[in-house]
Amino acid sequence: MKVNQISKLIKDTGLSPERLAGYFQVSNMTLRRWLKKPITYKIPSQYETNLHQGILTLVRDGLLPKENEIVLESYDFMQTLSTKNSFMMMDLSVEQFEKGLQDEEGTVDLCLKLGQKEESLSYIQNNEEKLKEYEGKSTSFAEKISTLWNVLKSTDVQRTHKYVAIGALFYLLFPFDFIPDAIPGVGFLDDIAVLTIAVDYYLRAHKPFKS
Structure with missing residues (x-):
């Protein structure tokens, strides 16, 4: 300045x-x-x-x-x-973050890495009201967030699997997006894609969580 x-x-x-x-x-x-x-x-x-x-x-x-x-x-x-600051907290570079979103396998791996960080779960819990705001954006958002939240709270899901749910929800709340949320019409496409991949990852092995 x-x-x-x-x-x-x-x-x-x-x-x-x-x-x-x-x-x-x-x-x-x-x-x-x-x-x-x-x-x-x-x-x-x-x-x-x-x-x-x-x-x-x-x-x-x-x-x-x-x-x-x-x-x-x-x-x-x-x-x-x-x-x-967020990338420093997550110990990830922007390049690693964007590379992980190039395909389904990479997205799951990225969510797994994010979900393993203790800070991710705390961040989600501290921003529960923000998740509710996202749920109000569309039925699709609401269903996917609800499914992943149930996975996160369940006592019947393996810890490793929970990490993917934590990572996906953290990505939704994360201040950096592959596609910024502010871009009209497409700003939430990457968020929906990450949530969808995470939900599909669970539904293949955990039928009871299907909405």
Whole structure:
């Protein structure tokens, strides 16, 4: 982010530098020091996350429209940061993640790897409400999520098999998608494909879970 962008934020929001500094979680002195620099001066990278978080908070507070160019930049930055952090947590690279989705066998293997991570199950349990939101999107989503949730909770399913259910549900909730959910019409195709493969994997061996 550059000084001219911060100057524009002051103009667009009508906030004083002091109030904007609060959103950015920096001191008034620091912000004013930046504003004295040339307009092309790039703000040090260690402040980047705070700046983008502050911009999204400005949107939340109704001080900036979502369509603002710098807001879109902040959304992209925070999405990328979330993705990087998630991949670090999963000990997977983007390349490994995408390669695993190229065929049915690879998808099952990927779900198995994701499901073996303790963090995956915790993530699903902490986002149960989000799963319910997905169930409301379509009957297809609801049936597949319900089946995999039953597999996850069952005492009659092998642990290895449960890992695939955990991995598939985690993929649905994961902040990185092979096809971003925001793309109209196709954004959930990869999610449906992963869920379908995981459900089929179970139905071949566990008929009682069939909806």
